[in-house]
Structures are given as structure tokens and as C-alpha cells.
Amino acid sequence: MWASCSRREASPAGGSFRVATQLLPAGWLLLKEDAVACASGPGSCRNCCILLQVQDTDSPAACNRCRMVLWCSDICKKSDFLRHMQCGECWLMLQSEARAEIQDLLQEACLALRLWHASAGSTTRSLCSNEALLMSQGAPGILPEQLQVAAKWMQASIGHLDVPSWDHLQPASAPDAAMYLCQVITNSLEVMPWIAPAPALEGGRGRFSSAAVIYRHASELNHSCSPNVIYNFKHRKGQNGPQMALRSIKPVAAGEPLTISYVNVLAPVSERQGSLCARHKFNCTCERCCKELAAQPSGSGSACQSWLGGLQDGIHAASMLLFEEDDAAGAHAQALQTWCAAVAKGCPETHPMMLELSGVARSAACVCAMHQKEGHHISAAAWWAMRLSQGLQLKHDQGLSVLCSEAGSAFTTAAVGLCNLLKLLMDGSWPVKQEQLQESATMPVELTCCSSDNELTPAVLSQAIAMCMAKANRLLQAAYGPGHEVLEMASFLPYQVHASQELAMQICQAASII
Ligand SMILES: C[S@@+](CC[C@H](N)C(=O)[O-])C[C@H]1O[C@@H](n2cnc3c(N)ncnc32)[C@H](O)[C@@H]1O
Numbered sequence: 001m002w003a004s005c006s007r008r009e010a011s012p013a014g015g016s017f018r019v020a021t022q023l024l025p026a027g028w029l030l031l032k033e034d035a036v037a038c039a040s041g042p043g044s045c046r047n048c049c050i051l052l053q054v055q056d057t058d059s060p061a062a063c064n065r066c067r068m069v070l071w072c073s074d075i076c077k078k079s080d081f082l083r084h085m086q087c088g089e090c091w092l093m094l095q096s097e098a099r100a101e102i103q104d105l106l107q108e109a110c111l112a113l114r115l116w117h118a119s120a121g122s123t124t125r126s127l128c129s130n131e132a133l134l135m136s137q138g139a140p141g142i143l144p145e146q147l148q149v150a151a152k153w154m155q156a157s158i159g160h161l162d163v164p165s166w167d168h169l170q171p172a173s174a175p176d177a178a179m180y181l182c183q184v185i186t187n188s189l190e191v192m193p194w195i196a197p198a199p200a201l202e203g204g205r206g207r208f209s210s211a212a213v214i215y216r217h218a219s220e221l222n223h224s225c226s227p228n229v230i231y232n233f234k235h236r237k238g239q240n241g242p243q244m245a246l247r248s249i250k251p252v253a254a255g256e257p258l259t260i261s262y263v264n265v266l267a268p269v270s271e272r273q274g275s276l277c278a279r280h281k282f283n284c285t286c287e288r289c290c291k292e293l294a295a296q297p298s299g300s301g302s303a304c305q306s307w308l309g310g311l312q313d314g315i316h317a318a319s320m321l322l323f324e325e326d327d328a329a330g331a332h333a334q335a336l337q338t339w340c341a342a343v344a345k346g347c348p349e350t351h352p353m354m355l356e357l358s359g360v361a362r363s364a365a366c367v368c369a370m371h372q373k374e375g376h377h378i379s380a381a382a383w384w385a386m387r388l389s390q391g392l393q394l395k396h397d398q399g400l401s402v403l404c405s406e407a408g409s410a411f412t413t414a415a416v417g418l419c420n421l422l423k424l425l426m427d428g429s430w431p432v433k434q435e436q437l438q439e440s441a442t443m444p445v446e447l448t449c450c451s452s453d454n455e456l457t458p459a460v461l462s463q464a465i466a467m468c469m470a471k472a473n474r475l476l477q478a479a480y481g482p483g484h485e486v487l488e489m490a491s492f493l494p495y496q497v498h499a500s501q502e503l504a505m506q507i508c509q510a511a512s513i514i
Pocket residue numbers: 011014015016017126127128130186187188219220221222223224280281282283284285286
């Protein structure tokens with residue numbers, strides 16, 4: 001798929017990027033690929049990157065030599081031990097002097113060693129490294145001298161290896177070591193840790209430590225603050241590094257660059273530019289940044305944090321769902337896209353349901369995170385169930401756990417239906433016409449007896465939601481038997497949000513990029 005839908009193009013400034021070779025509709029799974037090399041942060045398994053504290057069954061296994069590196073289980077240790085030894089990481093970790101001297105670059109140095117080992121000295125040479133720039137000017141937070149010292153330690157680690165006995169490897173020269181280090185700094189993608197916003201994630205369940213990972217294809221993608229491709233990771237015990245999936249989130253025209261975002265797209269322009277500079281060492285020149293910098297040179301401004309936070313979690317949730325590639329997941333992805341678009345259209349000041357939805361998004365993200373951890377298929381049922389649980393107070397012990405682990409249940413239909421309904425509401429198409437509902441084969445709610453008011457009041461909304469619930473209850477009971485039901489409905493009171501016009505504008509601007 002990747003080779004047929006995209007090609008590499010040289011950029012005028014050197015380096016390359018990827019463009020679409022055909023029209024790509026939104027929601028296409030473009031690529032799944034395994035990591036070339038990865039280095040996890042402290043406290044997580046060196047092989048699969050899962051946080052050690054979330055492992056329920058296995059006890060962590062340490063390297064018997066350096067005692068600094070841990071794996072979540074014997075399976076992961078077995079899978080990664082030779083790599084750890086053969087790339088020189090074990091020797092490097094044994095050097096207390098090195099650990100002190102390059103502590104800020106230790107993870108990068110380990111990843112660079114692993115990249116050297118994985119690439120057998122050649123296959124990643126095509127990755128850009130920005131080496132000349134980094135080695136002459138350094139970058140925010142890193143001095144060129146620090147890079148030199150880290151490269152020297154890398155070279156020493158490789159020098160202490162009995163490399164000739166591993167026939168595919170060549171000892172790395174000092175310039176090579178520096179190149180690998182710069183490649184890592186320029187190209188590694190960060191597997192973000194989950195921030196636990198809700199009780200469901202307390203105690204670290206479902207959270208992953210951050211890890212730096214290099215992928216062969218995904219690392220070729222340029223960044224945009226308004227990306228057309230979303231990426232996500234799947235952790236698998238025994239595998240080195242998470243698997244990555246790329247999926248289009250907007251229609252992409254033939255010839256258009258494929259872009260992902262390396263940072264939080266909902267942050268203001270100054271913050272985005274700052275983190276791209278600090279972590280990836282470049283000044284972003286994407287269209288959105290250029291526009292926003294021109295319009296608002298200071299790039300400052302607060303935003304409605306809880307709402308944006310919810311939206312961000314919603315995007316994470318969506319990306320989790322988008323990882324799946326079967327038909328059911330396609331429907332889920334569609335539902336979430338519709339939902340995200342609906343949410344993106346509004347802001348707390350203009351629509352009372354927005355805060356509610358942000359809470360829903362947050363909960364959805366939690367469920368998806370937990371499911372990711374447990375390796376279950378993530379279904380839209382989970383999303384829908386959490387939506388009900390948050391907004392409509394579904395009791396967790398009454399059906400949620402069943403719902404969440406079921407793929408392709410009747411609730412998928414309900415999720416799609418609710419999303420459709422929300423879209424109609426957000427589009428201002430209230431009252432919803434019977435014909436509009438019938439147009440959608442997946443719409444499960446009958447709204448014929450709903451209010452004929454022209455206004456979307458809390459009472460009307462409550463009535464619509466109540467009907468969704470009634471339908472949901474019927475589906476729930478048909479699928480899982482008596483005792484599984486949505487218990488009560490929270491009152492949908494209008495939310496008072498005291499936001500300035502300017503703030504509302506910022507929120508809408510941020511949201512419009514989805
Ligand atoms: C992961 S690489 C992407 C592929 C890269 N263009 C290449 O030639 O291999 C990241 C590097 O690409 C460049 N880059 C990516 N997105 C950019 C953007 N929006 N603005 C400016 N430079 C960008 C920067 O040099 C960055 O360090």
C-alpha cells in the first residue's frame with residue numbers, strides 16, 4: 001500500500017519527503033511497520049517499552065551484567081538481550097563516567113547504538129541527520145561539544161565489542177557515530193506516555209513510558225501542524241519497539257505531501273515552534289505556522305485548557321481506533337471522524353454541549369488506553385459506552401466491561417448513530433427531519449416524537465439523548481441480557497463559559513485543523 005500510494009521526493013533544501021501518488025480518501029490505513037530501533041525511557045521494558053509498573057503477571061528481569069537495563073519479562077529479555085550486548089549499550093551503561101557525562105543524551109546515545117546495530121552500517125544512511133547544522137550550532141538544550149562527547153562514548157562502546165565476530169557489522173568510525181546520533185535526534189518519534197486524566201488510569205494502568213523510536217518509512221514524513229496523516233503505536237510483548245500505523249485523516253490529493261505532527265497540534269503556535277525546536281531541532285515552516293505567526297507575531301494566548309485537553313484526548317482516542325484495519329474498525333473510525341469534526345466546529349462559548357463532549361473524549365481516551373494495554377480489540381462500543389458512562393452515568397459494573405471487550409457489537413451501530421445525531425445537532429440542523437434520519441441506514445434513533453421546537457434547548461437535547469439511551473438499552477439487553485442498562489441520565493444543563501471572543505476564536509482556530 002505504502003509503495004503504491006506514496007513516493008519519495010527530494011526537497012529543495014536537501015533531504016526528502018513523501019507525497020501521495022493518488023487521491024487518498026480520509027481514513028485509509030496507509031502503512032503498518034515495525035520499529036527499526038527503539039530506546040525506552042527509564043522504568044519501562046527495554047524491549048517492548050511497556051511501563052514496568054503496569055505489568056500484572058510477570059516480574060521484571062534485569063541484565064545480569066550491567067544491572068541497569070530492565071525487561072518486563074523473560075520473553076522480552078530473551079528477545080532483546082543479544083541486541084543489548086551486541087550494540088554496545090551494555091558496555092556503555094556499565095561506565096559510570098559516561099552516564100554522568102552524557103546523562104542528558106544517554107537515551108539518544110543508546111538509540112543511536114541500536115540504530116547502528118540494526119542498520120548494519122548502511123540502510124539508514126538515507127535518513128536525514130541535519131548533522132552539519134547540529135554539529136556546528138548545536139540546538140536548543142544541546143551544545144555541539146555535548147554531541148561530540150556522546151559520539152565519543154558511542155564509539156568507545158562499539159570499540160569494546162568483538163565486532164568482527166558478528167559478520168554483518170562494521171565498527172563505526174567517529175564521524176559515523178556522530179551521524180547516527182544526529183539521525184536519532186532528527187528522526188526519532190516519541191511514543192508519548194499517557195497522561196492519566198481520570199480515575200480509570202490511576203496507578204499507572206494503561207500508561208506507557210515515553211520511548212524514542214526510529215521507523216524506516218514513517219521517519220521520512222515531514223511535520224505539519226495541520227497534518228493529513230495520523231500515527232499511532234501498538235505495544236506487543238516480545239517485540240522490539242511498538243508497531244506503528246499511519247492513516248490518512250483528511251482527503252489527500254495526488255502530489256500533496258504526506259505529513260504527520262510531531263507535537264501537540266492544539267498548542268498555540270509559540271509552544272509548537274518551541275517544542276519542535278527543542279526536541280526536533282528545526283523551525284517549523286508549515287503553512288499553518290506561517291499564517292499564525294504572520295497574524296499573531298507573539299504567538300501567545302491562553303486557551304480553554306479543559307476543552308482543548310479533552311479534544312486532544314479525543315484525537316488520541318480516535319488514533320487508537322484508527323489503528324485497527326478490519327471493517328468494523330473502519331466504521332468506528334468513520335464514527336470518530338464525524339464526531340471529531342462535529343466537536344471541532346463548536347466551542348464552549350457557542351455550544352453548551354462542547355464541555356460535555358470534551359469530558360467524553362477524555363474518557364474515551366482512557367478506555368482506549370486501557371484496551372491498548374490489555375491487547376483487546378478496541379471497539380467503538382468502548383467509546384460509546386464511555387460516552388454514556390461520562391455523560392449519562394452508565395454504571396461501570398453494569399455492562400461496561402462486557403461492552404468494552406466486544407468487537408463489532410450492536411453498539412457499533414449505536415455509536416455511529418449517535419455521531420450522526422451529534423453531527424446534525426452541531427450543523428445546526430435542528431429539528432432533525434425524519435427524512436434526514438432515514439437517509440442514514442446506520443442511524444438507530446427514532447426522533448419522530450421529539451420536540452417540534454425550532455430551538456435546541458437543553459430539554460430538547462435531553463429528550464433526544466433519552467431516546468438514544470432507550471435504543472441503547474434495547475441493544476444492550478438484546479446483546480447481553482437483562483441487567484445491562486444505562487441507568488440514569490445526567491441533566492444537560494447549559495454550561496456557562498465565560499470566554500472572551502478572542503478566546504473563542506483561538507479555540508475554533510485550533511479545532512479547525514482536525
Ligand atoms: C523526520 S525528518 C523528515 C524527513 C526529512 N525531510 C528528510 O529529508 O529525511 C525531520 C526533519 O525534516 C525537516 N522538516 C520536517 N518537517 C518540517 C517543517 N514543517 N518545517 C521545516 N523543516 C521540516 C527538519 O529538518 C526535520 O529535522
